[in-house]
Amino acid sequence: MTAAPGPDHTLRASDPVQIGPYRLLGRLGSGGMGRVYLGRSMTGQLAAVKVLHDQLAEDQLFRSRFVRELDVASRISGRFSAAVLGSSGLRDEHLWLATEFVPGPSVLEAVEASGPLDTETVLALCLGLLGALETIHSAGVIHRDLKPSNVLLAADGPRVIDFGISAAADTTRLTATNVAVGTPGYMSPELIRGGTEVGPSSDVFALGCTLAFAATGVSPFVGANAVETAFRVIREDPDLTGLPEEIASLVEPCLQKEPELRPSIDALIQTLPAAETDRISRQLAHGQWLPAHIQRQTLEHAGRALAWDGARQSSPQTVLQDWPQPTDDDTRALFAPRDATPDEAQPTDPSTVVLNGSAPVPTPRTLPAPLSLGTFGPPPGSGPPNVPGTTDRVEPEPGPTDEVSMRTHTALLPADTPPLPRIPRRGWLRWVPAFRGKARR
Structure with a gap:
């Protein structure tokens, strides 16, 4: 199973909407043991949720083994392995496993898209995978299915995924059915033979095959079909044609037929x-450690996951978000001045503009120069709108009847302006019911 965003990500009607605490957003991939979904918890944790096929869930021996293996795998917390976030219980309807979501292509996807990796990248990949296997083996887990599609190329190092699942399937009667437990081109000879003594050296064999594929684009034991590939793994020498010498010195010892002849991780x-x-x-x-073209793929996967999440909203705002949103062009068109037609008169006040035939709106004017020292007068805007005897106010020419100009400020008044005459107070108290019919004292 792969955990990188692919083009066929749409959820089907048969896909679940919720698995455990994770709301499913899209499909990440599928494999012989189940499907992988992108999920998000209510606390904002993105996860690759692997839901195993129903035929696996119906086998009680496999179910017990799966829960036991995942209990061990959940304690793995190395940097180069995807952390297990949660899994199903014995009584759950679906068997599922949630690991941290790692945005980035797998080794298989990167090689198929851009060709084999350069020598320096493969060496860095080798160190990262050695660190991952060291952590996995120290927890008492054998991966059993290390291959290019189970290694993700993240920005801060490779990530090994899907450890522990094959160990559960390998010891049940499901190995005799159509369930794929491993990939023949990356399985060790003892694993193909079905031996019970499968240890860390089996993962070392798969490591050598994975590195050879990353450097050449071809498995060292590739055959016309799965049976021929398995036969070559058991009987024939690996084909290391085109493998750089630095990589070959690492890969060749890993591909020994006998487990005891293979080197250890250290x-x-x-x-x-x-x-x-x-x-x-x-x-x-x-x-x-990653070349530029793979870094772009990593960013694309992260952006695609965000787009999936946005496309599957679960809040009440979904209906509102479906309405078309105004663009920048629409906003500029709304607030742009309308061109006048021959039948319409333009407002004569230069401080006004017309918005689509509505009332004119004032535009800011240049503020007057500050008063010089020794000249005193009321501040701008504090004087009355009409002062008898002053000539500083300039009245705009009348415009159209439906478009009235609006003033933006009051003209400054000279310091010798006479005070306003006192305006007698209106007898408004006579309109209050409590004072009706009473003479003012």
């Missing part, structure tokens, strides 16, 4: 020169 880490290991680990630590 031995593989010490294979590279110290200076080379230090330089590559520094690139991993600072997120500088």
